[in-house]
Amino acid sequence: MKFTLKQLQVFLEVAAQGSALAASKKLMISQPAVSASLVELEKNLATTLFHRRKKRIILNEMGRDLVPIAKLLIAKANDLDKMFQDCEGSPQGTLRVGASTTPASYILPSLISSFVEENPQVRIDTFSRNKTGIVSLFEDFSLDIGVIAGSSHKPHVKNIPWIVDDLCVFASATHPLTRKKDVSLADLIDCYWVTREEGSGTLEVFIKALSKSAGSLKTLLVFDNLESIKRAVENTSTLGCTSPYAIQREIKMGVLKIIPTPFLNLRREYSFLVHKERHQSQLLNYFIGHCFAQSKNMGSF
Numbered sequence: 129m130k131f132t133l134k135q136l137q138v139f140l141e142v143a144a145q146g147s148a149l150a151a152s153k154k155l156m157i158s159q160p161a162v163s164a165s166l167v168e169l170e171k172n173l174a175t176t177l178f179h180r181r182k183k184r185i186i187l188n189e190m191g192r193d194l195v196p197i198a199k200l201l202i203a204k205a206n207d208l209d210k211m212f213q214d215c216e217g218s219p220q221g222t223l224r225v226g227a228s229t230t231p232a233s234y235i236l237p238s239l240i241s242s243f244v245e246e247n248p249q250v251r252i253d254t255f256s257r258n259k260t261g262i263v264s265l266f267e268d269f270s271l272d273i274g275v276i277a278g279s280s281h282k283p284h285v286k287n288i289p290w291i292v293d294d295l296c297v298f299a300s301a302t303h304p305l306t307r308k309k310d311v312s313l314a315d316l317i318d319c320y321w322v323t324r325e326e327g328s329g330t331l332e333v334f335i336k337a338l339s340k341s342a343g344s345l346k347t348l349l350v351f352d353n354l355e356s357i358k359r360a361v362e363n364t365s366t367l368g369c370t371s372p373y374a375i376q377r378e379i380k381m382g383v384l385k386i387i388p389t390p391f392l393n394l395r396r397e398y399s400f401l402v403h404k405e406r407h408q409s410q411l412l413n414y415f416i417g418h419c420f421a422q423s424k425n426m427g428s429f
Contacts (some may be wrong), residue, residue: 130172133205136198138165143187145389150339189369191352196268203269203406219411220249226265227275228329229354231398232256234373243418266401273412277329279288291423293371295333295394300362311390317341320348322360322368334369337392338391
């Protein structure tokens with residue numbers, strides 16, 4: 129074999145950080161050791177993997193081709209390690225969990241906290257992106273498990289349906305539509321909106337529900353996070369669409385109100401994403417089981 133797993137780990141960290149110095153800090157080894165590892169890897173593979181420009185190190189074409197292969201090999205090595213850890217009994221190790229914005233912010237934190245509390249030998253690293261971002265991270269083996277709205281149709285991804293979430297239209301408590309008895313689709317189209325960005329699962333469901341009327345939507349602001357959307361809607365005469373999980377606190381405080389829209393199909397289902405090609409560890413199975421068990425007590429809206 130012309131390389132070691134350690135060399136691949138160093139290579140991936142340098143590729144991610146863009147410099148040997150930054151990679152050395154992340155890996156907690158010396159900068160000369162990082163540089164020596166890269167030189168040895170390139171020598172053994174008989175190719176260069178980076179463009180070196182002053183203090184910056186940038187992947188070249190060969191380096192870019194190596195990244196997904198290196199990530200897969202490291203992931204497989206971790207799977208092998210976890211496979212034997214599974215024989216030791218109680219869950220232990222590190223789990224990399226990625227989730228789209230709503231579950232990452234409003235659903236998973238309590239579930240992850242209770243799981244780690246019950247299993248103190250477990251560490252969970254979490255990553256939050258929109259739906260497209262999570263699928264991308266998952267595909268390149270940066271995650272052990274993902275949570276998204278809907279599902280992924282990528283060939284190497286297994287979708288495990290989880291909980292149902294009915295999105296809602298909401299406005300500030302002083303918005304005129306909160307006092308109207310029967311709100312129509314025309315009323316919604318007549319208002320200005322604050323929406324999520326392209327690639328968001330929430331936006332995808334909302335636009336699909338509007339159907340042909342989506343082209344007439346008057347979008348005033350676009351944000352890539354829910355907190356900004358909530359604050360904007362709270363302080364303007366606009367409407368928003370999100371999960372009721374995301375606005376529980378504001379509803380209780382009386383600053384936001386849900387506008388009933390029975391004519392819109394805003395139902396979506398969250399799914400776990402797991403790799404078809406990878407060993408499903410005891411730790412991963414325990415975590416999924418914990419989420420299913422605890423979600424039964426989360427209540428509905």
